[in-house]
Amino acid sequence: MAIEIQFKDKNFENRSRTADEFAEIALEVRRDVIKSLYLAKSGHSGGSLGMADIFSVLYFGGYLRYNPTEGDWQGRDRFVLSAGHICPVLYSVLSRAGFFPTAELSTLRKWGSRLQGHPGLDVNLPGIESAAGSLGQGVSIAVGMALNHKYLEKDDKLVFTVSGDGELQEGSCWEAAMSAGNYGLDNLCWIVDNNDCQIDGRVADVMSIYPLDKKFEAFNFNVITIDGHDYQQIMTALDTFRENFKNNSGKPTVIIAKTLMGKGVSFMEDNYEWHGNPPNEQQTIDALKEMDS
Amino acid sequence: MSELKKYGYKPTRFGFGHALVELGELHDNVVVLGADITGSVLTSFFKEKFPERFFSIGIAEQNATTIAAGLALSGKIAFFSSYSAFAAFRNADQLRLSVCYNNVNVKIGGGHSGVTVGPDGATHQSLEEVSFLRALPNLTLIVPCDYEEARKATLAVGINPGPAYIRFGRSAVPMFTTKATPFEIGKAQVFNEGTDVAIVACGIVVWEAMLAAEELKKKHGISARVINSPSIKPMDVKTITDAALECGCVVTVEEHQVHGGLGAAVAEVLVKNFPVPMEFVGIPDTFGTSGEPDELLEKFGLTWPTIYASALKAIERKDKGFIGYRLVKDIPQYKENM
Ligand SMILES: Cc1ncc(C[n+]2csc(CCOP(=O)(O)OP(=O)(O)O)c2C)c(N)n1
Numbered sequence A: 001m002a003i004e005i006q007f008k009d010k011n012f013e014n015r016s017r018t019a020d021e022f023a024e025i026a027l028e029v030r031r032d033v034i035k036s037l038y039l040a041k042s043g044h045s046g047g048s049l050g051m052a053d054i055f056s057v058l059y060f061g062g063y064l065r066y067n068p069t070e071g072d073w074q075g076r077d078r079f080v081l082s083a084g085h086i087c088p089v090l091y092s093v094l095s096r097a098g099f100f101p102t103a104e105l106s107t108l109r110k111w112g113s114r115l116q117g118h119p120g121l122d123v124n125l126p127g128i129e130s131a132a133g134s135l136g137q138g139v140s141i142a143v144g145m146a147l148n149h150k151y152l153e154k155d156d157k158l159v160f161t162v163s164g165d166g167e168l169q170e171g172s173c174w175e176a177a178m179s180a181g182n183y184g185l186d187n188l189c190w191i192v193d194n195n196d197c198q199i200d201g202r203v204a205d206v207m208s209i210y211p212l213d214k215k216f217e218a219f220n221f222n223v224i225t226i227d228g229h230d231y232q233q234i235m236t237a238l239d240t241f242r243e244n245f246k247n248n249s250g251k252p253t254v255i256i257a258k259t260l261m262g263k264g265v266s267f268m269e270d271n272y273e274w275h276g277n278p279p280n281e282q283q284t285i286d287a288l289k290e291m292d293s
Numbered sequence B: 001m002s003e004l005k006k007y008g009y010k011p012t013r014f015g016f017g018h019a020l021v022e023l024g025e026l027h028d029n030v031v032v033l034g035a036d037i038t039g040s041v042l043t044s045f046f047k048e049k050f051p052e053r054f055f056s057i058g059i060a061e062q063n064a065t066t067i068a069a070g071l072a073l074s075g076k077i078a079f080f081s082s083y084s085a086f087a088a089f090r091n092a093d094q095l096r097l098s099v100c101y102n103n104v105n106v107k108i109g110g111g112h113s114g115v116t117v118g119p120d121g122a123t124h125q126s127l128e129e130v131s132f133l134r135a136l137p138n139l140t141l142i143v144p145c146d147y148e149e150a151r152k153a154t155l156a157v158g159i160n161p162g163p164a165y166i167r168f169g170r171s172a173v174p175m176f177t178t179k180a181t182p183f184e185i186g187k188a189q190v191f192n193e194g195t196d197v198a199i200v201a202c203g204i205v206v207w208e209a210m211l212a213a214e215e216l217k218k219k220h221g222i223s224a225r226v227i228n229s230p231s232i233k234p235m236d237v238k239t240i241t242d243a244a245l246e247c248g249c250v251v252t253v254e255e256h257q258v259h260g261g262l263g264a265a266v267a268e269v270l271v272k273n274f275p276v277p278m279e280f281v282g283i284p285d286t287f288g289t290s291g292e293p294d295e296l297l298e299k300f301g302l303t304w305p306t307i308y309a310s311a312l313k314a315i316e317r318k319d320k321g322f323i324g325y326r327l328v329k330d331i332p333q334y335k336e337n338m
Helices: A019-040 A045-050 A052-060 A084-097 A102-107 A138-152 A171-182 A212-218 A231-246 A281-292 B012-026 B044-049 B061-073 B092-101 B115-120 B129-134 B147-159 B203-220 B237-247 B262-273 B293-299 B304-319
Strands: A078-081 A159-164 A188-194 A222-227 A253-258 B030-034 B054-056 B077-083 B106-111 B140-142 B164-167 B189-192 B197-201 B224-228 B231-233 B250-257 B278-283
Touching: A019 A045, A019 A052, A019 A084, A019 A102, A019 A231, A019 A281, A045 A052, A045 A084, A052 A084, A052 A231, A078 A084, A078 A138, A084 A102, A138 A159, A138 A171, A138 A188, A171 A188, A171 A212, A212 A222, A212 A253, A222 A231, A231 A253, B012 B030, B012 B044, B012 B077, B012 B106, B012 B147, B030 B044, B030 B061, B061 B077, B061 B092, B061 B106, B092 B106, B106 B147, B115 B293, B129 B140, B129 B164, B129 B231, B129 B250, B129 B262, B140 B147, B147 B164, B189 B203, B197 B203, B197 B237, B197 B262, B197 B304, B203 B224, B203 B250, B203 B304, B224 B237, B231 B262, B237 B250, B237 B262, B250 B262, B250 B304, B262 B278, B278 B304
Parallel strands: A078 A159, A159 A188, A188 A253, A222 A253, B030 B054, B030 B077, B077 B106, B106 B164, B140 B164, B197 B224, B197 B250, B250 B278
Antiparallel strands: B140 B231, B189 B224
C-alpha cells in the first residue's frame, strides 16, 4: 500500500503572532518536511524538523522582511542558510510564504526540480540567497552581506544566517565570527542549531566546540542562549537582536538555540542517526499520525 | 579479462574501507583521521578495529589534512577521508603545500565522487578534482573501476611512498574485476582486445565502456580495445601510446569534467607521442544536479550509448585520413576541448 501524499495548499502571512499560532504553522512545516523527504527517499530529516519552530517564527512572525511575489525585492532582509542540508525546512517555509506553490515540495531532490538536494542559485528558486552545502561558508556569505548593508549601502537591512553546531567545527566559521566581531556587525543575527548531534555522534564527542557562549563572547558577540522550541524565547531573542541593531550596539548577535534533532517525531527525537535519513513508508505514516494527534 | 561478466554490485568505497583494515593489520604505523561521515566513507571499519590509531577531527577538512601531514612527518602513514567535494577542494592549499611539497605519506580517500552521489545535487557532486590533483607534483592519483580494484589500489598506495589520492563513489556499481586482475600503480590494463578504436576509461564508467565495446562488435563487427586506466598519475604512457598506434583513434571516458581530467591526460600523452583523432566522454563543463545515480549517468551521457556513438565518430574521423601527425582531409574545427 503506497500512501498518498498531498501538500495542503495553505499560505501564512508574515505578522506578529501568538505562540499557539506559531505551533500550528510549525506543525504544517514539519508535515511538509516528512512528506517531501518521504517522496525524495533521501535527505536530512533530523535537522530540518529540529529547526521548524525557529523557521516558523522567523518567516511568519514579522521578523524577516520579504516579498514572496518578488524574491529579489530590494527592500528585503537577507536569510542565508549555511547548513545547506536542512533545506527541506527552508523550502517548506518559502512555499508556505508564497514564494512558490506548495505542490512543488513533492519534487524535492528529483531530476529537474528547483528544490535541489542542497540549494543552488542555478535553478532560480525565489527566496534562495546563496548556494549552500559545503559547511562553514554561508556564515561568511552572511558577513559579506552584513558588511554591505552596514558600511556600503548604510541601510536598515538585517542579515540572518543559520548554521549547525557540528558545522562550527569548520575553522572558517570562526574566521566569519572574528570578522563579524571585528566589524561590529550589529545587523547580523547568527542562529546556531545547537542539537549536539552530527553524523558520527554527539558534537561533544566527535570534536567538542564548547563552551560556545564564551567563544562567541570573546569574538565580541551579543550572545543569547534559548530553548529553540519555546516560541516566546525565540521571539524575545529576535526582539533583542532588533534592539541591538537599533541602538547601534556595535555587536553582532548569536542566538544559541538548544534544539532537539528530529523534534516533533518521537522516534527521531534527539537521535543523531536521523541526521541524514528520510522516513520510510511506515515511519511516514507513524510520524504524520503523531502530528495529527 | 576480455569476457564480459559481473558478479554483483558494491560501492567502490567498500574496497577502500576493507583495505584500510587490511593495512592496519599489516602495518602498525597506519593511522586514520575522520572528519565526521566515517560511516559514509567507511573509515568506520578501521575505527572499530583500531580505535587507538583513529582520530576524530570533526568537520574540519583543512585541519585533518594538515594534521595528517604532521603525523606523516612523524613517521606515520596517515589516511584521511571525506567526500571528494571537501577532501580535495576545501583543503586544496594544505594538500599542495603540507602534503605534496613536503612529499609525505598522506593518503586521501575521496568519497562520494561524481554525479552518482545522486540526489544531494551539484554541491556534493565533485567533478573537478582529477584536474586539480593531476597538477600536484609528487601525488599519486588513482581512480578505481570497481570494489576489488579500489581495495587493491588502497593497499598499493598504502605502502607506496609519498602522497596519494584515491577517488571512489557512493552508489553500488558492477563488480567485474577479480582478485586475479593485475593492479599496479602506473599501469593500465587492456580489458578487451581490439584494433579499430581504443576506449580509455577510468572509474565506475569502465563498465559502460565494456558494454559499448560489446555493442560495437555486435552491431558493426568493430573491435574496440578497452583500456582501464585507474592510474591517472603516473599514467601508463606505453599502453596508451600503443593503443593509438595500433587502433588509430581513441575515446576517453570518465565520470568527471572533460576539462583537465583523464581525457586531457591521455591527450597530453598522445600529442607528445602519437596524435590520433580523439573523442571525449565526460561532463561538458557544467555543474551537476539532483537526480538518481543511474538517471544522472544517462542524462549526462556517461552510459554506453554515448561511448558507442563517440567510438563511431572517432573511427569516422580516422577513416577520413586523420592519422598520426598527418592531417590529410580533416579540417580542424578549433573546438573547445569538451
Ligand atoms: C565542508 C563539508 N564537510 C562535510 C560535509 C558533510 N556533512 C553534511 S552535514 C554534516 C554534519 C553537520 O552537522 P551539524 O552542523 O551539527 O548539523 P545537524 O546534524 O544538526 O543537522 C556533514 C559532516 C559537508 N556538507 N560540508
